[in-house]
Amino acid sequence: MSSTADQPRLISATMRGALYLGEFVPAARAVDVTEKATGAVLFSTAIATAAEVSRVTRAALDAQAAWAAMPSVARGDVLRRFAALCEAHAPEIGEWIVRETGSIPPKATFEIMTSAREATEVAGYTAQPAGFILASPADRPSYARRVPLGVVAAITPWNSPFVLAARAALPALAMGNAVVLKPDVQTPVSGGYLLAKLFELAGMPKGVFCVVPGDAETGEALTKDVNVAMVSFTGSTVAGRKVATAAAQTLKKVALELGGNNAAIIFEDADIDRMVSAASFGSFFHQGQICFTTGRHLVHESVADRYAEALASHARNLHVGDPHTAQVHLGPMINEKQAARAEKLLRDTVAAGATVVAGGNRNGLFFEPTVVSNVSRDMPLFREETFGPIAPITTFSTEAEAVELANDSEYGLVASIYGADQARSMRVASRLKTGIVHINDQTVVHEVYGPIGGMGASGNGARSGGPSAMDEFSQWQWVTVGTDVPQYPF
Numbered sequence: 001m002s003s004t005a006d007q008p009r010l011i012s013a014t015m016r017g018a019l020y021l022g023e024f025v026p027a028a029r030a031v032d033v034t035e036k037a038t039g040a041v042l043f044s045t046a047i048a049t050a051a052e053v054s055r056v057t058r059a060a061l062d063a064q065a066a067w068a069a070m071p072s073v074a075r076g077d078v079l080r081r082f083a084a085l086c087e088a089h090a091p092e093i094g095e096w097i098v099r100e101t102g103s104i105p106p107k108a109t110f111e112i113m114t115s116a117r118e119a120t121e122v123a124g125y126t127a128q129p130a131g132f133i134l135a136s137p138a139d140r141p142s143y144a145r146r147v148p149l150g151v152v153a154a155i156t157p158w159n160s161p162f163v164l165a166a167r168a169a170l171p172a173l174a175m176g177n178a179v180v181l182k183p184d185v186q187t188p189v190s191g192g193y194l195l196a197k198l199f200e201l202a203g204m205p206k207g208v209f210c211v212v213p214g215d216a217e218t219g220e221a222l223t224k225d226v227n228v229a230m231v232s233f234t235g236s237t238v239a240g241r242k243v244a245t246a247a248a249q250t251l252k253k254v255a256l257e258l259g260g261n262n263a264a265i266i267f268e269d270a271d272i273d274r275m276v277s278a279a280s281f282g283s284f285f286h287q288g289q290i291c292f293t294t295g296r297h298l299v300h301e302s303v304a305d306r307y308a309e310a311l312a313s314h315a316r317n318l319h320v321g322d323p324h325t326a327q328v329h330l331g332p333m334i335n336e337k338q339a340a341r342a343e344k345l346l347r348d349t350v351a352a353g354a355t356v357v358a359g360g361n362r363n364g365l366f367f368e369p370t371v372v373s374n375v376s377r378d379m380p381l382f383r384e385e386t387f388g389p390i391a392p393i394t395t396f397s398t399e400a401e402a403v404e405l406a407n408d409s410e411y412g413l414v415a416s417i418y419g420a421d422q423a424r425s426m427r428v429a430s431r432l433k434t435g436i437v438h439i440n441d442q443t444v445v446h447e448v449y450g451p452i453g454g455m456g457a458s459g460n461g462a463r464s465g466g467p468s469a470m471d472e473f474s475q476w477q478w479v480t481v482g483t484d485v486p487q488y489p490f
Helices: 050-067 072-088 090-101 105-125 159-175 189-202 214-226 235-250 272-288 301-316 336-351 399-406 422-431 468-472
Strands: 018-020 024-026 028-033 043-047 130-131 142-147 152-155 178-182 209-210 230-235 253-257 262-266 294-302 353-358 370-373 390-396 414-418 436-439 477-478
Touching: 018 178, 018 189, 018 209, 024 159, 024 272, 028 336, 028 370, 050 152, 050 178, 050 209, 050 214, 050 390, 072 159, 072 189, 090 159, 090 189, 105 468, 152 159, 152 370, 159 178, 159 189, 178 189, 178 214, 189 370, 214 235, 230 235, 262 272, 262 399, 272 294, 272 301, 272 390, 272 414, 294 301, 294 399, 294 436, 301 353, 301 370, 301 390, 336 370, 336 390, 370 436, 370 468, 390 399, 399 422, 414 422, 422 436
Parallel strands: 152 178, 152 230, 178 209, 230 253, 262 294, 262 414, 294 390, 370 390, 414 436
Antiparallel strands: 018 024, 028 043, 130 142, 142 477, 353 370
16 A cells, blocks of 8 residues: 655554554454455454453543543644644555545545544534533532543444544544444454554554454444443444444443435426536445435426436446546445345336336446436335445425425435525425435535434434534533532421
8 A cells, every 4th residue: 555755654564453452452363355346355354352342442441531531622632633644644545445445536535634624623622611600599509511421432334434433433532532443344444443543643542542343243242342331333224223222231322323215306497407417426426335325316207307318328427447546436336245235126126117227237346327217116226225326216296295205214314405496495405304405415415514414214313523523422410519518308
């Protein structure tokens, strides 16, 4: 992996198959990490056992109290140094993201720079008031203040591993918690080892930030571990339900950001020629493997044919290939299981009467961007989260029908509305059961300033981004300070 001329490499052979608890320690078991476009072995990662998880969480718990006792602005300074290091090491970090995840280089750059910005903004929280002086009927001071939870376990996915790990870890650390990160076994370097090294270089005290790469069993051990006070999980709804069940055994706080089957509503007054690029990006960016991906295109019947052809024309001009060696729009999907699943959803939907307008084929992990028309609400591509580069089109005739179709899903993450009538768009937005709505923009929008999270099967109210993250990763404590003990009637 590359590095700049004046920057040493972050990743070295000593990290292979290792856990991180302020230093890299060999684990009992390791597996290969592959490049998704070629299958070449890039690295090896630890698969932490329950005993190893316990060892790491104990180290994090031991380190947390001193970290929380530091002046809050000193914690912020560590995060600012992390931000600067992200930018300084961007070439190496970016190459790992591209090769481990199959993403195109601009997406990798976005992950790195968004993480750096997140660190800068979160560092600002450490200079904010920590609480309030409360009104009270008693003659003594009464305070409410935020206090850390303790050890936060962050379980993160493979699709945007660097930024999603940073997005959970940074506010948790800012609030005085220790963090134990479990990256996905398919992307442990860009989702774990790189962050460990960056925090180490930024001056993070030993044990405050730890990494336990591993599989589902590792994650289960982490959610059940008695040293962990909170689990922040980003991933599928199926896995999220399991995490919540396991964490409930020890009454942990749980923040879940889960899947989405996100709708874009295209009204008859939308500027199709102008917005089709955004709609295409919403469905095909990173091969559709993002929880924010536009999974359903709900189009007014009067413009449906024109819209389908415009979207199909756009799809036909997108190039698919190895993002590490060629300039492409779409790279490989993450693995054969995911590619086969998306293909099956497509084939089953076509068998039920839908029409492929563009694409529809794959070569191994390389899946053509695909547009499908005549999709009804009872077909698989309407009902299920695809997580592939497929844009299903369903028509509607009235505003009420558009809202009803958009809400006809257990998910509630994000929605888009395209149209010239902003009053109507705002009216529709107020009726959508989603945590996020973008008017005249696509669904894959990630900013560090807004509260990101879903409703229904897309999450349990967890929010990252903006000041809501302060409440997410802390708890309130009420303190009264009396000088004399009051008298009571018995």
